[in-house]
Amino acid sequence: MNEIERIMALSDAFGPSGFEDDVAAIVRAELPEYETYTDHMTNVRCEKEPDSDKPRIMLDAHLDETGLIVQAVKPNGTLRFLPLGGWAASSFPTSAFQIRARDGRLVPAVVANKPPHFMSSAERDKIPEIADMILDCGSVSREETVQQLKIGIGSPAVPDIACRYDEDRQLFFGKAFDDRIGVACEIETLKRLYDEELPCNLMGSFSVQEEVGERGVRANAAALKPDAVICFEGCPADDTFSEDYMIQAALRRGPMLRHMDRSMITNWRFQKLALDTAAENNIPVQESVRSGGGQNGAAVYETFGIPAIVIGVPVRYIHSSNCWCALEDYEAAVELAVELCRKLDRSTVESL
Ligand SMILES: [Zn+2]
Structure with missing residues (x-):
């Protein structure tokens, strides 16, 4: 290389x-x-x-x-997580992540943000606590997340972004x-x-x-x-x-x-x-x-x-x-x- x-x-x-x-x-x-x-x-x-x-x-x-680690799987298949390293809570909502499943595959997920339609006016101006955030891999049940995707307690995750290089400006984004x-x-x-x-x-x-x-x-x-x-x-x-x-x-x-x-x-x-x-x-x-x-x-x-x-x-x-x-x-x-x-x-x- x-x-x-x-x-x-x-x-x-x-x-x-x-x-x-x-x-x-x-x-x-x-x-x-x-x-x-x-x-x-x-x-x-x-x-x-x-x-x-x-x-x-x-x-x-x-x-x-810095990344995340899954702390618990909720009944609806979404995940609670703890940060690995120093994160500002404001950096999480809407960020895409990839979770490493037990079989080694990388599964895309997003830190869910409640759509504005469902937010109260107080919620719109406030960043939720990390403990109240969920990571969502598109699953509809605990079974789908654990059995099919092989994601569970202890699964690690990092931001899902591929590095890009701008040749003209000699600048990396990733x-x-x-x-x-x-x-x-x-x-x-x-x-x-x-x-x-x-x-x-x-x-x-x-x-x-x-x-x-x-x-x-x-x-x-x-x-x-x-x-x-x-x-x-x-x-x-x-x-x-x-x-x-x-x-x-x-x-x-x-x-x-x-x-x-x-x-x-x-x-x-x-x-x-x-x-x-x-x-x-x-x-x-x-x-x-x-x-x-x-x-x-x-x-x-x-x-x-x-x-x-x-x-x-x-x-x-x-x-x-x-x-x-x-x-x-x-x-x-x-x-x-x-x-x-x-x-x-x-x-x-x-x-x-
Ligand atoms: Zn460092």
């Missing part, structure tokens, strides 16, 4: 938290140069120079996407760029540096269950024992609803380097190294200080005391069904990571 095809395949892959197998399979297939290991959580990891004593630099991206665009960045960085003599031992971590509390990365970091971590994220773009002076993650302005979010105050020495590296190489970057959000770097920083930075590719409308991201931001994120890895020798890593 070329880079565009790879990004599209990753976006389309079914992989809500806890069900990342299809995404992990793409990662393994796209990294034939590396010997990959997949653990029982479905975390994937690899190492460029397993026997070296160079500083250990772990690249990380998470395989999972789901799950948080964090499949990060996964694509990591695969490409590992590939570009595979044949290069580096001052560090490059390691790949593709982590599961980030969206439900950074769970997989802890297992990857415990196994790989990194000295520093570079996290690739699909981060929320803010350029369509922020005042100009507050925009910190716009499309087409390069990756975002995050000084702070709710989970981490980034190690300022590592952050400065990344900003300086971008400036030296004329790579566009954006800086942010966020009141919300969290990511895998924080889990590793906090658990092992290892410095981590986040290279975030701006994605409009993450944690919903329909998202935009630009090829040039992906490309700049890869370039920045490549240049950083070329610099991370023993003394640089120790100075962080």
Whole structure:
């Protein structure tokens, strides 16, 4: 696959938290140069120079996407669900989903919205609670849903949208760029540096269950024992609803380097190294200080005391069904990571 095809395949892959197998399979297939290991959580990891004593630099991206899980089947065949990861209730009504049935088939469904004809005037202005929403796969009975469609308690679902790429504008439209665009960045960085003599031992971590509390990365970091971590994220773009002076993650302005979010105050020495590296190489970057959000770097920083930075590719409308991201931001994120890895020798890593 070329880079565009790879990004599209990753976006389309079914992989809500806890069900990342299809995404992990793409990662393994796209990294034939590396010997990959997949653990029982479905975390994937690899190492460029397993026997070296160079500083250990772990690249990380998470395989999972926000989705749903079926909690109960109602007598009329519709489904109650819980969100997997952080969803705004307002993103659900009328959104199309695909549910993975027990036999592996993907079944289309919609989060039902009561037609306006049946709404009271109070209901029209109000978003229902997620607990009151239903997922409807067109079934008329519990039996049809469970016996015929093989959907039941525990069936996972993700937004039903096929990725599209606008060649002229070099722009993607699809789901799950948080964090499949990060996964694509990591695969490409590992590939570009595979044949290069580096001052560090490059390691790949593709982590599961980030969206439900950074769970997989802890297992990857415990196994790989990194000295520093570079996290690739699909981060929320803010350029369509922020005042100009507050925009910190716009499309087409390069990756975002995050000084702070709710989970981490980034190690300022590592952050400065990344900003300086971008400036030296004329790579566009954006800086942010966020009141919300969290990511895998924080889990590793906090658990092992290892410095981590986040290279975030701006994605409009993450944690919903329909998202935009630009090829040039992906490309700049890869370039920045490549240049950083070329610099991370023993003394640089120790100075962080
Ligand atoms: Zn993410």
